[in-house]
Amino acid sequence: MRIAVDILGGDHAxxxxxxxxxxxxxxxxxxxxxxxxxPKEVAEKFFATEGIHTIPEIIHTDVxxxxxxxxxxxxxxxxxxxxxxxxxxxxEGHAEGLVAxxxxxxxxxxxxxxxGMLEGIRxxxxxxxxxxxxxxxxxxxxxxxxxxxxxxxxxxGLMGEAFARDxxxxxxxxxxxxxxxxxxxxxxxxxxxxxxxxxxSDCEFIGNIEGNEIFFGKADVVVADGFAGNMVLKVVExxxxxxxxxxxxxxxxxxEISNSLTKILGASEFSDVGGAIxxxxxxxxxxxxxxxxxxxxxxxxxxxxEEIRKDVNQHIQENISAHSKEPSVDPS
Amino acid sequence: MRIAVDILGGDHAxxxxxxxxxxxxxxxxxxxxxxxxxPKEVAEKFFATEGIHTIPEIIHTDVxxxxxxxxxxxxxxxxxxxxxxxxxxxxEGHAEGLVAxxxxxxxxxxxxxxxGMLEGIRxxxxxxxxxxxxxxxxxxxxxxxxxxxxxxxxxxGLMGEAFARDxxxxxxxxxxxxxxxxxxxxxxxxxxxxxxxxxxSDCEFIGNIEGNEIFFGKADVVVADGFAGNMVLKVVExxxxxxxxxxxxxxxxxxEISNSLTKILGASEFSDVGGAIxxxxxxxxxxxxxxxxxxxxxxxxxxxxEEIRKDVNQHIQENISAHSKEPSVDPS
Numbered sequence: 001m002r003i004a005v006d007i008l009g010g011d012h013a014x015x016x017x018x019x020x021x022x023x024x025x026x027x028x029x030x031x032x033x034x035x036x037x038x039p040k041e042v043a044e045k046f047f048a049t050e051g052i053h054t055i056p057e058i059i060h061t062d063v064x065x066x067x068x069x070x071x072x073x074x075x076x077x078x079x080x081x082x083x084x085x086x087x088x089x090x091x092e093g094h095a096e097g098l099v100a101x102x103x104x105x106x107x108x109x110x111x112x113x114x115x116g117m118l119e120g121i122r123x124x125x126x127x128x129x130x131x132x133x134x135x136x137x138x139x140x141x142x143x144x145x146x147x148x149x150x151x152x153x154x155x156x157g158l159m160g161e162a163f164a165r166d167x168x169x170x171x172x173x174x175x176x177x178x179x180x181x182x183x184x185x186x187x188x189x190x191x192x193x194x195x196x197x198x199x200x201s202d203c204e205f206i207g208n209i210e211g212n213e214i215f216f217g218k219a220d221v222v223v224a225d226g227f228a229g230n231m232v233l234k235v236v237e238x239x240x241x242x243x244x245x246x247x248x249x250x251x252x253x254x255x256e257i258s259n260s261l262t263k264i265l266g267a268s269e270f271s272d273v274g275g276a277i278x279x280x281x282x283x284x285x286x287x288x289x290x291x292x293x294x295x296x297x298x299x300x301x302x303x304x305x306e307e308i309r310k311d312v313n314q315h316i317q318e319n320i321s322a323h324s325k326e327p328s329v330d331p332s
Numbered sequence: 333m334r335i336a337v338d339i340l341g342g343d344h345a346x347x348x349x350x351x352x353x354x355x356x357x358x359x360x361x362x363x364x365x366x367x368x369x370x371p372k373e374v375a376e377k378f379f380a381t382e383g384i385h386t387i388p389e390i391i392h393t394d395v396x397x398x399x400x401x402x403x404x405x406x407x408x409x410x411x412x413x414x415x416x417x418x419x420x421x422x423x424e425g426h427a428e429g430l431v432a433x434x435x436x437x438x439x440x441x442x443x444x445x446x447x448g449m450l451e452g453i454r455x456x457x458x459x460x461x462x463x464x465x466x467x468x469x470x471x472x473x474x475x476x477x478x479x480x481x482x483x484x485x486x487x488x489g490l491m492g493e494a495f496a497r498d499x500x501x502x503x504x505x506x507x508x509x510x511x512x513x514x515x516x517x518x519x520x521x522x523x524x525x526x527x528x529x530x531x532x533s534d535c536e537f538i539g540n541i542e543g544n545e546i547f548f549g550k551a552d553v554v555v556a557d558g559f560a561g562n563m564v565l566k567v568v569e570x571x572x573x574x575x576x577x578x579x580x581x582x583x584x585x586x587x588e589i590s591n592s593l594t595k596i597l598g599a600s601e602f603s604d605v606g607g608a609i610x611x612x613x614x615x616x617x618x619x620x621x622x623x624x625x626x627x628x629x630x631x632x633x634x635x636x637x638e639e640i641r642k643d644v645n646q647h648i649q650e651n652i653s654a655h656s657k658e659p660s661v662d663p664s
Contacts, residue, residue: 212570
């Protein structure tokens with residue numbers, strides 16, 4: 001088991017990414033489990049300063065795709081960008097997984113084109129693990145596919161189901177479809193069609209779920225079109241940040257209030273993992289927030305390792321093929 | 333100036349609605365400014381018990397449309413439902429505005445069909461006033477029109493602009509379009525077209541806005557398609573409720589934490605008014621949350637009165653007609 005780490009992606013790269021790697025080595029990762037992609041000398045110097053003498057293999061590059069760059073253009077014009085080399089390492093079998101904190105679009109595009117899709121899956125989905133009143137739940141797609149077809153949504157349900165079985169240890173995860181009303185007749189033609197596909201499968205499909213219900217443990221997997229899923233994620237992020245600001249302001253006169261909110265909200269408390277999980281590609285990919293610090297890098301590495309050890313992709317593949325006997329719709 | 337009040341709508345009707353009316357009378361509303369619609373004897377008995385002897389006029393009915401009823405079916409089968417009679421009172425000129433805490437769909441449908449649309453406007457929009465880091469902002473549409481055309485979105489911008497001028501006292505409100513990316517090229521064909529209409533108008537259009545940015549004072553009016561707008565509203569509601577639960581749990585061992593969050597979050601703190609504002613119809617309509625208690629009813633009455641006094645609908649009408657010289661698109 002080995003995970004490639006793009007040490008040039010993210011607002012605080014390479015420093016915080018390298019610190020995250022150091023944390024992982026101090027914890028229970030062996031050097032053989034990590035493969036770094038980025039500036040060799042910088043990394044070697046960092047580890048030397050930290051007093052770490054046995055270090056992971058490094059694929060050298062100084063080239064990276066910035067957070068604001070257009071993904072496809074960036075990938076085309078920079079064939080030796082760190083994210084491309086990291087994806088290449090997975091494709092060539094030098095690693096099973098990849099952790100990157102850089103440009104999300106570039107990571108999704110590089111992984112999709114470079115690793116290819118799992119058999120039968122047309123579009124990858126971004127899954128995020130959120131924390132609710134009764135524990136974690138998975139929301140997907142959170143933005144990889146903003147204009148999906150119904151069959152893509154159905155596949156997101158099947159991918160989420162396999163993930164939730166392995167990672168949440170739920171034998172029969174409950175699936176729901178994000179919508180603005182509870183009845184099957186609600187929403188766009190797309191959502192009605194996806195509702196039909198999920199309802200006619202053998203999945204534990206509980207029907208539509210509204211945005212206010214997702215935090216209360218009704219569903220383990222919330223299937224969303226990429227537009228709505230991304231909206232939910234961003235709104236939760238923004239609202240949490242807004243509350244933190246408000247608490248800080250109140251906290252200027254009352255430290256207790258500030259501390260309390262920090263406790264309730266926490267920096268990473270509404271999201272369990274160090275990043276978003278790209279599902280559907282031939283390889284394990286975790287895409288961290290650009291703002292990630294060392295601890296988030298460690299979480300992402302742990303998340304990727306768990307996914308690989310539990311064979312999530314194998315189980316996604318099995319779940320998809322078990323449901324592929326259903327009459328095939330539009331193959332696009 | 334008179335406001336019709338549906339005293340049969342809402343989870344706590346008629347008791348809490350009547351209490352809200354009593355609060356308004358104790359404050360600075362005169363009996364002549366209110367017109368109640370609902371069970372006459374119940375209302376009279378309530379006011380007698382409260383020691384209020386001069387009471388508003390009451391249009392009697394015992395019939396109402398429940399929160400779970402299908403709007404159009406309910407309206408058709410119950411012509412004397414309180415919401416229909418309240419709408420009728422506005423149509424006939426007995427009141428300029430309407431406050432209702434019942435079935436949202438039924439209120440929107442009754443008002444749209446019963447009052448008619450302001451000239452040039454095809455679809456009503458639901459606006460909600462949310463509180464952010466730098467004060468209030470308006471989000472519309474929050475669910476009246478889940479599958480709008482670009483021109484509807486443009487009109488929501490114009491309605492929101494007029495509203496923000498009058499109610500927020502901002503001479504040139506900043507408008508933004510809710511999307512999942514900042515660039516003009518982002519999002520669905522619908523959003524791109526709406527972006528074009530707003531960008532080519534004389535509005536202060538700042539472009540696309542993402543869900544995490546809306547709380548930070550970049551825009552005074554956030555224009556959204558009804559699906560996304562409703563999603564944002566529900567997610568904020570649900571996330572706030574989830575945090576309250578979490579605070580309560582933590583608060584069992586630490587009362588300070590529970591109190592702090594209540595202070596930061598507040599029951600009505602992320603939404604300023606007692607309800608959502610229906611814009612585009614010939615009349616002022618505020619639709620409260622079904623859970624509304626007396627204080628929310630009072631807020632809704634104050635909100636409706638301010639809208640009427642400031643002639644918001646007149647200004648919406650002027651704004652729409654000032655922009656109607658632009659080449660007309662599809663008239664549907």
